[in-house]
Amino acid sequence: MKQLKSLVIAVVLFIGAQASAQTKVAHIDVQALMTSMPDMKTAQEQLKKIQETYDKDYKNMVTEYQTKLQKYEQESATAGDALNETRSKEMQDMGARIQQFQQTAQKELGQKELDLIKPIMEKAQAAVKKVAKAKGINYVLDSTTGSGVIVADGPDLLADVKKELGF
Secondary structure, rough: OOHHHHHHHHHHHHHHHHOOOOOEEEOOOOOHHHHHHHHHHHHHHHHHHHHHHHHHHHHHHHHHHHHHHHHHHOOOOOHHHHHHHHHHHHHHHHHHHHHHHHHHHHHHHHHHHHHHHHHHHHHHHHHHHHHHHHHHHOOEOOOOOOOOOOOOOOEEEHHHHHHHHOO
């Protein structure tokens, strides 16, 4: 832990020394930029609709499972062993299908999120690069909370990048 602190301090001092040697450093809160982009809001709405569809299908499957389970439990005393065994196997298969559906839905939703967000991130990065180049900035640090930037006294490019993106 002490080594990490020493490394961070050394990096900050190095960046500070480089900044004083005509190297310009700026920062931007990438998370704030991304969440304020209209494209991101549209992507989040699409993801929400997909999530709602998956949730509805999942709930229907679980309801069907519970209904059959309750019916089979009520009839188990009067049904024969062979029928009870068949029903038990059916319920196990149905439970496995529900689990498989849930896993597939999560995987597909995650992939859809990546597919929707990747072009938005690329658009934001291109705008940051363009603004930094126009302002003569050599380095742009991500000042999102928790990103590791300790001091962010340099210019903040958020407003300029938003302007570049047209919002």
